[in-house]
Amino acid sequence: MFELFQSEKNQKYYFNLKAKNGQVILSSQGYADKSGAKNGVESVKTNCSDDGKFERKTATNGKFHFNIKAANGQIIGTSQMYASESGMENGIESVKTNAPSAGIEGE
Template sequence: MFELYQSENNQKFYFNLKAKNGQIIMSSQGYADKSGAKNGIESCKKNSTDDSKFERKTAKNGKFHFNLKAGNGQIIGSSQMYASEAGMENGIESVKKNAGNAEVKDLTE
C-alpha cells in the first residue's frame, strides 16, 4: 500500500510504499504539492516492474540500499538500509511484486 502524507509543518508531501506487515519498503522525496506526490506514486507503479530502473547501492558503513528511478533518471523512491545484499534484493522484489497494483491511502484528507 502507498501512504500519501504531509510533513508536520505542512510544507511538503511524501509517500511511503508499505509491505502487508506495515514495514516501509520505500520512501519518496518531498513534493511541493499533493499532485506532484500523486504523480510520483504513478511513476513508481509504472517503473517498478523494470529491473533496470533499480539502482543498487552500498553505503560507506557496508549496508545496502536501493533507489527506484524514473525514465528520466530522477529518483522516485529510496529504500531503507539492509544488513545484507540478499535483504536488499528481497526489498526490490517486494517493490516489483506489490507496487504496480498497490492501493493509495491518502492520509492528508
C-alpha cells in the same frame, strides 16, 4: 499500500510504499504539492517492473540500499538500509510485487 502524507516540518508531500505487514519498503523525496506526490506513486508503479530502473547502492558503513528511478533518471523512491545484499534484493522484489496493485491511502 502507498501512504501519502504532508510533513509538518517542511509542508512537503511524501509517500511511503508499505508491504502487507506494514513495513515501509520505499520512501519518496519531498514534493511541493499532493498532485506531485501522486504522480510519483504512478511513476513507481510504471517503472517498478523494469529491473534496470533499480539502482543498487552500498553505503560507506557496508549496508545496502536501493533507489528507483523514473524514465528521466530522477530518483522517485529510496529504500531503508539492509544488512545484507540479499535483504536488499528481497526489498526490490517486494516493490515489484506490491507496487503495481497497491492502493493509495491519504489521497
